[in-house]
Every structure is written in structure tokens, then in C-alpha cells.
Amino acid sequence: MTVADAAAAPILEVSRIGMSFGGIQALSGVSLSIAPREILAIIGPNGAGKTSLLNVINGFYHPQQGEIRWKGEIRRRPQPYEAARRGIARTFQNVALFRGMTTLDNIMSGRLMRMRRNFLWQAIRIGPAEREELEHRAFVERIIDFLEIQAIRKVPVGQLAYGLQKRVELGRALAMEPELLLLDEPMAGMNVEEKEDMCRFILDVNEEFGTAIALIEHDMGVVMDISGRVAVLDYGRKIADGSPAEVRADPAVIAAYLGLER
Amino acid sequence: MAPNRIAAKLSDRGKGVQPALAKGGRLPYFPAPTATDSTSQMTETSNNALDTFPKLLLEHARARPRHPAMREKDYGIWQSWSWAEVAAEVEALACGLAAMGFKRGDRLATIGDNRPRLYWAIAAAQALGGVPVPVYQDAIADEMAFVLDHAEVRFAIAEDQEQVDKLLAIKNRCPLLEAVVYCDARGLRHYPASDLHSYDDVTAQGRAIAAEDPEFFRNEIARGKADDTAIILYTSGTTGRPKGVVLSFDNLLSVARTAIEFEKLGPDEEVLAYLPMAWVGEHIFSYAEAYCAGFCVSCPESGATALMDLRELGPTFLFAPPRIFENILTQVMIRMEDAAWVKRRLFQYFLGVAHRTGPALLEGRAVSWRDRLLYRLGQILVYGPLKNALGLSRVRVAYTGGEAIGPDLFTFYRSLGVNLKQIYGMTEASVFLCIQEDGAVKPDTVGPPVEGVEIKIGEDGEVLFRSPGTFQGYYKNPEATAEAKRSDGWVHTGDAGFFDQDGQLTIVDRARDVGRTTCGALFAPRFIENKLKFFPYIREAVAFGDGKPFVTALINIDLAAVGSWAERNGVVYASYQELAADERVYDLLQGCIEQVNRDFAAEPHLAASQIRRFIVLHKELDADDGELTRTRKLRRNIITERYAPLVEALYSGVATASIETEVTFEDGRKGSMRAELAVRDIVTAPIPTAAPSPILREVEAAGAA
Numbered sequence: 015m016t017v018a019d020a021a022a023a024p025i026l027e028v029s030r031i032g033m034s035f036g037g038i039q040a041l042s043g044v045s046l047s048i049a050p051r052e053i054l055a056i057i058g059p060n061g062a063g064k065t066s067l068l069n070v071i072n073g074f075y076h077p078q079q080g081e082i083r084w085k086g087e088i089r090r091r092p093q094p095y096e097a098a099r100r101g102i103a104r105t106f107q108n109v110a111l112f113r114g115m116t117t118l119d120n121i122m123s124g125r126l127m128r129m130r131r132n133f134l135w136q137a138i139r140i141g142p143a144e145r146e147e148l149e150h151r152a153f154v155e156r157i158i159d160f161l162e163i164q165a166i167r168k169v170p171v172g173q174l175a176y177g178l179q180k181r182v183e184l185g186r187a188l189a190m191e192p193e194l195l196l197l198d199e200p201m202a203g204m205n206v207e208e209k210e211d212m213c214r215f216i217l218d219v220n221e222e223f224g225t226a227i228a229l230i231e232h233d234m235g236v237v238m239d240i241s242g243r244v245a246v247l248d249y250g251r252k253i254a255d256g257s258p259a260e261v262r263a264d265p266a267v268i269a270a271y272l273g274l275e276r
Numbered sequence: 277m278a279p280n281r282i283a284a285k286l287s288d289r290g291k292g293v294q295p296a297l298a299k300g301g302r303l304p305y306f307p308a309p310t311a312t313d314s315t316s317q318m319t320e321t322s323n324n325a326l327d328t329f330p331k332l333l334l335e336h337a338r339a340r341p342r343h344p345a346m347r348e349k350d351y352g353i354w355q356s357w358s359w360a361e362v363a364a365e366v367e368a369l370a371c372g373l374a375a376m377g378f379k380r381g382d383r384l385a386t387i388g389d390n391r392p393r394l395y396w397a398i399a400a401a402q403a404l405g406g407v408p409v410p411v412y413q414d415a416i417a418d419e420m421a422f423v424l425d426h427a428e429v430r431f432a433i434a435e436d437q438e439q440v441d442k443l444l445a446i447k448n449r450c451p452l453l454e455a456v457v458y459c460d461a462r463g464l465r466h467y468p469a470s471d472l473h474s475y476d477d478v479t480a481q482g483r484a485i486a487a488e489d490p491e492f493f494r495n496e497i498a499r500g501k502a503d504d505t506a507i508i509l510y511t512s513g514t515t516g517r518p519k520g521v522v523l524s525f526d527n528l529l530s531v532a533r534t535a536i537e538f539e540k541l542g543p544d545e546e547v548l549a550y551l552p553m554a555w556v557g558e559h560i561f562s563y564a565e566a567y568c569a570g571f572c573v574s575c576p577e578s579g580a581t582a583l584m585d586l587r588e589l590g591p592t593f594l595f596a597p598p599r600i601f602e603n604i605l606t607q608v609m610i611r612m613e614d615a616a617w618v619k620r621r622l623f624q625y626f627l628g629v630a631h632r633t634g635p636a637l638l639e640g641r642a643v644s645w646r647d648r649l650l651y652r653l654g655q656i657l658v659y660g661p662l663k664n665a666l667g668l669s670r671v672r673v674a675y676t677g678g679e680a681i682g683p684d685l686f687t688f689y690r691s692l693g694v695n696l697k698q699i700y701g702m703t704e705a706s707v708f709l710c711i712q713e714d715g716a717v718k719p720d721t722v723g724p725p726v727e728g729v730e731i732k733i734g735e736d737g738e739v740l741f742r743s744p745g746t747f748q749g750y751y752k753n754p755e756a757t758a759e760a761k762r763s764d765g766w767v768h769t770g771d772a773g774f775f776d777q778d779g780q781l782t783i784v785d786r787a788r789d790v791g792r793t794t795c796g797a798l799f800a801p802r803f804i805e806n807k808l809k810f811f812p813y814i815r816e817a818v819a820f821g822d823g824k825p826f827v828t829a830l831i832n833i834d835l836a837a838v839g840s841w842a843e844r845n846g847v848v849y850a851s852y853q854e855l856a857a858d859e860r861v862y863d864l865l866q867g868c869i870e871q872v873n874r875d876f877a878a879e880p881h882l883a884a885s886q887i888r889r890f891i892v893l894h895k896e897l898d899a900d901d902g903e904l905t906r907t908r909k910l911r912r913n914i915i916t917e918r919y920a921p922l923v924e925a926l927y928s929g930v931a932t933a934s935i936e937t938e939v940t941f942e943d944g945r946k947g948s949m950r951a952e953l954a955v956r957d958i959v960t961a962p963i964p965t966a967a968p969s970p971i972l973r974e975v976e977a978a979g980a981a
Contacts, residue, residue, distance in 0.1 A: 155351040160462075165580035167352065218463050 024049050025085055025226055026102075026194060031070055032079030033063075033250075040066040041077065041250045048194060053220055053227045055237040055258075058247035059270060064230045065107065067247065068196045071228070072097040072104050098127055103192035105183045107199045107230075113172035117182050120171055121157055124189025125150040157185045160222075161215060177208035184215065188223075195219065197229040201236060209233065213240050238262065246270065327502035328525045330366070330403035332567040334497060337363035340570060343543060346392045347574035349585055354574070357392065362399075365392075365479070367493045370400040372482030373431065374492070376455055376473070380405035380499075383427045383508070387411045387420070387443070388435025390549040390575045393459045393475060395563060397433045402506060402525075403497050409508045409520075410554035413439065419518070421446035423510050427520060427751065430454045433475070437463040444469065502526040508751050509556050511703050520751030521556070521703045531706040531745035532564040534727050538711060539593070539673045545571035546591045546670070550582040556703040557677075561595050587667035594674045598681040601696070604666055605688060626654035627691075634691030639715045659692045668694050675699045675711075680803075682810040683719035690717065698722045700783060704760060704767055705729070706745030710781050721780035731781060737772040737798060738787040772800060774881045782881075791822025797884030799827065804885055805910070807875070811868045812837040816897050816904075818915055819887070820923055826888045828926040830919060831865055832896055838864070853894045853951065862892060862956050869958055877961040886960040889926050891933065893919075894951035900940045925955050 024047035033041040041063045056064050069075040073092040081088050111120050135143040161181050171182055201209045219225050231237050244261040246254040248270040254261050326332050341360035348355055384401040386394045398408040409427045430452055434440045440458050459475045506525040510518040549562035562573045576585040612623050633647045663669045677699040689696040700722035701707035712723030725731045729743040742765050749757040761767050772790040773783040784800035791799045799821040808817040816832035833856050849855040869887050876882040897903040925933030936950045
């Protein structure tokens with residue numbers, strides 16, 4: 015990340031977000047900004063509100079307090095599809111793919127939003143609709159090549175190993191050509207080798223496409239290695255925000271993870 | 277750009293061809309010739325013998341400019357390059373390398389999977405009078421450092437970030453390495469190193485130079501001679517450091533041309549290049565023979581898709597080591613298990629027909645009209661669709677080699693009508709020494725010597741050869757060269773073998789492992805053990821006989837195979853040890869060994885290798901106990917020492933032997949195991965005067981079953 019990138023206006027700013035489910039305060043007064051082309055890791059103990067924060071960012075939840083500013087523009091109650099249209103893609107903690115469809119079709123589904131012809135045109139598939147589909151297919155092939163999943167192109171994803179499903183899900187998110195990619199525990203349940211692969215893909219996505227990435231991750235080795243900045247949540251509050259080295263040395267973070275010495 | 281599309285755009289066939297006229301932006305290789313220089317070009321080509329690969333490249337670009345030369349599946353589509361386009365690519369790379377300071381005699385390392393650009397790099401280095409040194413792509417940094425340092429490599433072309441990382445890691449150990457060119461820029465954009473160059477930049481510069489001085493490339497190629505070094509291939513060497521085998525253009529071309537003639541390969545063959553580029557076989561099949569015959573070589577999308585790409589491509593000429601054929605067969609069998617009842621029955625029935633009839637048909641032997649008709653029907657219903665699904669429909673010539681192939685596996689493919697043949701060769705001979713001839717194929721030989729190759733058997737049973745493909749020497753290793761290549765021109769292979777009655781060579785073992793029984797007969801333990809291990813019931817076998825009056829064996833049962841046999845035959849057992857000691861299991865194995873003995877009896881050199889006595893071991897030989905290496909090779913001296921009481925029993929005539937062995941459990945604890953094992957005697961098969969060929973017996977056995 016260059017100095018110019020860091021100084022650039024953030025693409026996403028959430029300020030003073032408050033959100034509760036009944037009596038449980040999931041998020042309170044969380045402010046966070048994401049700069050273009052940066053990799054931000056969001057960490058925190060279980061139940062700290064990390065996934066809720068991602069859900070707020072892409073419009074699954076609507077916070078009771080605070081505002082979300084996407085490229086300087088405030089949206090009151092954004093819907094997930096609007097977030098997607100504006101360039102925010104995400105993957106889920108539990109893989110959410112179409113299990114009966116092939117890898118190729120799953121990734122193609124990520125292009126749906128960018129199809130200009132309506133479904134009748136698509137169904138008839140002549141002239142412009144066919145040309146458009148070919149363009150999208152070519153784009154999807156680039157993603158397949160990028161993620162090195164050529165061998166499973168035509169395999170229904172339900173038959174794939176978990177690590178590969180995660181990779182396909184990343185592929186589907188990339189098919190949307192997002193400017194901001196939200197990854198919810200992209201490496202959960204993977205073995206060391208799969209984790210290394212995934213790290214490389216995340217870094218490559220960031221480097222090749224300039225996509226900003228916000229990821230939730232529990233593996234501290236991964237977090238410290240690949241992220242440019244780390245934000246720490248605890249009981250719905252942000253307790254630290256800074257470079258991996260700063261965060262690691264922060265007494266509040268140590269207290270949250272290891273318990274406070276009395 | 278597909279070649280047919282270029283062809284469609286160019287109506288002016290055969291004259292000054294300009295591929296760049298077609299959209300696609302590749303530079304024209306041949307500028308529109310003026311009246312004078314076109315004649316000079318023609319005479320130059322006809323005067324100049326085609327004695328190097330770059331000269332062949334120019335010739336193909338002239339003679340068949342639009343014929344596809346190279347394909348690669350990329351982004352889900354087969355992309356192709358014609359001979360003229362390949363020539364232009366090679367010219368651009370060669371000029372770019374020359375501009376970076378690549379001189380005659382310099383070495384260029386190529387590292388990566390099978391990619392067109394790496395094949396072009398080999399041609400570009402040769403065009404400049406340099407020497408390509410392909411490196412195994414999965415070599416660890418240490419091995420790579422040795423090869424690069426030993427070959428004094430100044431330039432390297434690497435496929436991607438993975439290989440570049442390895443090169444950068446060993447850079448301080450290879451002081452001569454000046455520049456690294458990478459093909460795929462992904463992940464490398466922010467590398468600070470100043471000695472890293474992208475392939476696209478190098479070729480862009482090369483194109484500019486080529487445009488300025490169009491004669492440079494041709495002049496450099498014209499300086500190449502037949503006895504120049506074409507390539508240095510490092511053999512992976514099981515013992516000690518790898519050795520660099522130096523091969524000249526003459527070596528490779530004479531061998532490739534003989535093989536092409538032998539198999540009648542033409543410019544329309546389809547070949548899939550999927551084996552490591554640093555392996556001599558791959559170099560011959562996908563580079564040397566392609567440049568000689570002018571056929572198209574296709575690179576798979578990735579290592580993992582090779583079998584799928586094989587199916588899409590439908591190659592006509594194929595090499596695969598036995599384990600790949602075995603994988604394919606296993607996949608077929610597993611899928612048939614899940615098929616519907618009717619399909620399964622159909623498959624089984626027609627496979628039986630094929631087993632009986634297929635090999636005979638392939639060899640042109642007499643077959644009854646009824647069997648012919650059945651085979652024809654099977655072709656429509658089973659074999660055709662099956663071969664199509666495997667990508668073997670169009671295969672005219674399929675080779676296998678490198679290790680012993682099981683007779684069942686071998687006959688399976690031949691019975692389907694796939695012309696699978698064994699070859700025998702080595703890097704030091706530019707591959708080919710023996711190829712099985714169409715119509716005279718046996719499962720356990722490797723065929724007669726190829727034309728031009730002389731083979732004799734040394735006094736100790738070692739195979740020696742003389743061939744036009746004999747290597748120049750090991751690079752910077754005169755001692756090893758002198759040891760392998762004697763002054764009289766005979767090269768020592770280190771393999772032991774013999775010729776059978778038909779003049780076909782059989783390779784039995786490494787020469788240093790071969791011994792003699794006290795009656796002076798040849799004893800090749802690995803050959804005997806492989807024969808035994810081809811039975812599914814036998815997992816491991818250890819043969820004894822060196823310095824002994826006759827041959828005996830210790831056998832390890834395969835728990836899965838014998839277990840399922842026991843289930844079907846009502847044999848009750850509670851443990852491995854109990855199953856192994858069962859009388860009926862002994863009977864089962866005796867049947868297997870008797871069959872091996874019958875095979876041996878038919879072959880005069882092996883008749884004395886018949887197994888007289890055997891014991892089924894009570895425990896599996898295990899790498900944890902030090903009895904096998906991690907790659908499952910027998911450690912003979914440890915086994916001989918540990919099972920000494922059993923070996924003694926095998927030769928002392930007693931009916932049972934007791935043994936106590938130490939075992940190591942997975943958690944590292946040690947325990948001991950005591951067992952009383954039966955010794956079984958086997959009556960050896962009579963030695964027939966005129967033995968039928970092994971295939972005939974195979975067929976009869978199948979027919980009887």
C-alpha cells in the first residue's frame with residue numbers, strides 16, 4: 015500500500031453504529047473506515063459483533079444508530095442488492111453456494127447483476143443476449159484461471175471439498191467486480207496448505223484488481239501476515255485500530271483476549 | 277487465434293505468408309518476399325541440411341506456415357499457434373535474449389509446467405547457439421541450486437511466482453545467474469529485484485530488434501551445427517547428485533527420425549504434453565519428434581486437468597507411465613460399480629469377449645468369425661464409448677515404460693484395441709533403445725532393439741548398448757562419463773536383462789541386485805517379486821536365491837483383497853495374523869505362485885527361478901519397522917537379518933518355523949510378536965520344449981475363466 019492510497023478518501027466510512035437485538039447490544043458506537051486498496055482485518059473474541067458489522071455494511075441489518083457513507087454518499091436503509099450493485103461483495107462464514115450447480119454456474123451467478131438483458135432475452139439467447147453471455151463467460155474464465163480451479167469447472171459444488179467450496183465462493187464474489195470485498199472467516203476449517211493458498215489468493219486479488227478487502231479471521235498468524243490494518247472489537251465496541259504491530263502491543267487487546275490481570 | 281481463422285482470411289495460399297494480416301497482432305514471420313530474396317531464401321533452405329531444431333522450425337514455417345504447431349488450453353479454450361506464429365514467437369524471444377546479453381554457448385534454464393512459452397524458450401536458446409537446461413518444476417530449492425550452479429546458468433525462464441521465488445531464494449548460491457525472465461506476472465508486480473524481466477517486455481524488445489535487423493535470427497540459426505550441444509538434461513539420480521546428460525542435435529534428431537519412421541508418424545498427429553519438461557522422454561515426444569515430423573503439441577490447462585484435456589484432444593500418439601494407465605483403469609472400474617445392472621452386465625460380458633479376441637485382432641492372428649462379430653458388436657456398445665470417454669479413441673500408438681507394467685493392465689488396454697506398447701530407454705541413449713513392434717507385443721518384454729541400436733548382454737547379465745543417440749558425456753563429470761561410456765563405445769545401462777527366443781529384450785532388475793543361485797542360474801529378485809505382486813492378493817514379496825540352491829519367497833497378503841476373498845469363501849478370521857496363517861489362504865497363494873512358475877518354466881533364462889517354498893508372513897512389512905523405505909521399496913539386508921530363522925526354515929526342509937519379531941507401534945512404543953508359521957512346498961512346473969507365447973496363455977486362461 016502506498017502513501018497516496020492511505021491518504022485517499024476512504025471508500026467506506028461507518029460512524030457511531032449502534033445496533034441491538036432485544037436486550038443484547040451487538041454494536042455500540044463503532045466507527046470504522048476502509049481506504050481503497052487496503053486489507054483490513056476485523057478481529058475479536060466470539061460474540062464481539064464482527065459478523066454483525068459486516069452485515070450492517072452490506073445491508074443485511076439496518077443499525078438503529080449511526081450512518082454508513084459509501085464513497086461520500088449516505089444511504090439510510092440500503093438493501094443487500096443495492097450494496098452489491100454499488101460494488102460490495104461478500105462471502106459467508108458458512109459456505110452459501112448453490113450446491114447442485116457447477117462451479118462455473120455458481121460463478122456465473124455472480125455476473126447476473128451485470129447482465130443488461132432481461133430474463134426473456136436470456137432465455138431466447140439470440141443476438142445481443144448471446145454476445146453478452148459470451149462476454150460474461152470470458153470474464154468468469156479469467157476468475158477460474160486466477161483461482162486455479164480449472165479442474166473443477168464442471169463439477170457440482172456439493173461434491174467439492176470444503177476448502178475448494180470456499181474458493182468457489184470467493185470466485186463468485188469476484189465475479190461481481192467488487193470494489194470492496196467482505197470475507198467472513200475465509201479460512202475457517204481449512205488445513206495449513208489450504209490456508210496458505212487462500213492467503214495468496216487474497217493478496218493477489220488485492221494486488222491485481224486493487225480491491226479493498228475487509229476480513230474477519232481468527233488465525234492470528236494469517237491476520238498479522240496479510241493485513242495492512244487491524245480493527246479489534248470486543249462486546250460490540252471497537253477497542254483498537256491500527257497496524258498489526260500496534261494492535262498486538264495494545265494493552266486493551268491483550269486484556270480482551272487473555273483476560274485482565276487483577 | 278485459431279489457425280483455421282487465419283486460413284480463412286488469407287486467400288493467397290502458399291506464397292509469402294503474412295499471418296499478421298489476420299487480426300491478432302502477431303508479427304509476420306516472413307516479410308513479403310521480393311523477387312530476388314525469395315529465390316535466395318529457397319536455395320539457402322535447400323542447401324542447408326536440417327540438422328538442428330531451429331532450422332527445422334524455419335523449414336516448417338516455410339512449408340506449412342498455417343498448420344498448427346502448438347496449442348494450450350487457457351481460459352477454457354484451446355488457443356493455438358501455427359508454425360509461422362511459433363517461428364515469430366521464437367524469433368522475438370531469441371532477439372530479446374540476445375539484447376539482454378545471451379551469447380553462444382550460454383545456458384538457459386527453463387523451469388515450469390508444460391507451457392508453450394517454455395518450449396519456445398528451448399528453441400530460442402538453441403537458435404542463438406545456447407544450451408537449454410530444463411529443470412524439474414517440483415525440484416526443491418536445494419536441487420535447483422545444484423543444477424543451476426553446476427550448469428553455470430546465466431539466464432533462467434520461470435513460469436510463475438512460485439518458481440521465481442525459488443530462484444530468488446537460491447540466487448546467492450548461484451553467482452553466475454544474471455537474469456530471470458518470468459512468463460506469468462501475477463503476484464510479481466511489486467517485486468523490487470532489478471534482474472527480473474517479464475517475458476512480454478523481453479519479446480517486445482525482441483520484436484523491435486527483429487524489425488530492425490530481420491536477418492539476425494536466420495544468421496544465428498545458420499551457424500548451428502549437427503554436433504553442437506542441443507540440451508543438457510539432469511537425471512534425477514537415485515544415488516548422489518544429479519548428473520547432466522549432454523545430448524547433441526545429432527543424437528536427438530537421429531533417434532527421433534528413426535522412431536518417427538518406425539511408427540509412421542506424420543504432421544497430423546495430436547500429442548498432449550503433460551509430463552515434466554526436464555524428462556528426456558517428454559523432450560523427445562513433445563519437442564524433438566514434433567519438430568521432425570511437424571505435428572502439433574498441446575499443453576493442458578493445468579496438471580490437474582490433464583486427463584480431461586486428454587479426452588477433449590483425443591491424441592493419436594501417447595506416452596504414459598504404468599501408474600497413469602492404472603489410475604484410468606481404476607476410475608473406470610469404480611464408475612462401473614455404480615452403473616445400472618444392465619450396463620454392468622454388458623460391460624462384464626464384452627470385456628470377456630475383448631480379453632479373448634482383442635489382442636489377437638490387434639496382432640492380426642486368426643480369430644473365428646463368431647468372435648469377430650461379437651467384438652464388432654462390443655466395439656459399438658462398449659469399447660468405442662469407453663475409449664471415447666477416456667480420450668483414447670484416436671490413439672494409434674501408445675507407449676508405456678519406466679517400470680514394469682502388470683500383464684492384466686497391459687492386456688486390458690490392448691484388448692480394447694488400444695495399441696499399447698512398451699519401450700525401453702534412458703536419458704543417456706536419447707530415450708529409445710527398444711520398442712515393441714506392432715503385431716509382436718508381449719506383456720513382459722520391451723521389444724527388440726530399434727534400428728541403428730546395438731544391444732548386447734554383458735557377462736554379468738548387464739545390458740550394454742551402442743546407438744547413434746549415445747550421449748556426449750555427463751556435463752563436467754569425466755569420471756562418471758568414463759564409467760558409463762567405455763572406450764569401445766558400449767554404454768553400461770546398469771540394468772540386467774536377457775533376450776528371449778524371439779530376440780525381444782526382457783529387463784529383469786538393476787544389475788547390482790542380480791545374483792546367481794548355487795547352480796549358476798540367473799536370480800533377479802525384483803523381477804520375481806513384481807511378477808508376484810501383480811496378483812491382487814499379494815501386497816509384498818521378498819525373493820531369496822542368491823547363493824542358495826533354489827528360489828524361495830516370503831509373502832505378505834493384501835488384507836483388503838484377501839479379506840474380501842475370505843468373505844466370499846466363508847473363511848472366518850479375527851486378525852491379520854489369523855488370516856495370513858489360514859490353510860486356505862496358503863492354498864490361494866500357492867495357486868498364484870504355481871502360475872508364476874508356469875510362466876518362468878516357459879522361458880529358458882528363468883526356468884531356474886521357479887519358487888520352491890514359501891512362507892506367508894504374520895505381519896505386514898512396514899516402513900515404521902525399517903523393513904521398507906518410505907517409498908515402499910524393500911530393504912533387503914534388514915529383512916534378511918530380521919527374518920533369518922524363516923529364511924533358514926525355507927532352506928532346511930522343516931514344515932514350520934517360529935519367529936519373534938519386534939514391532940513399533942504408531943505412538944513409538946515397541947512390542948514383540950511371536951508366531952509359528954507354516955512352510956509350504958511347491959511342485960515346480962515342467963519345462964516345456966516348445967513354449968507357447970505368454971499372451972496365448974493369457975487368452976486361454978481368460979477363456980477358461
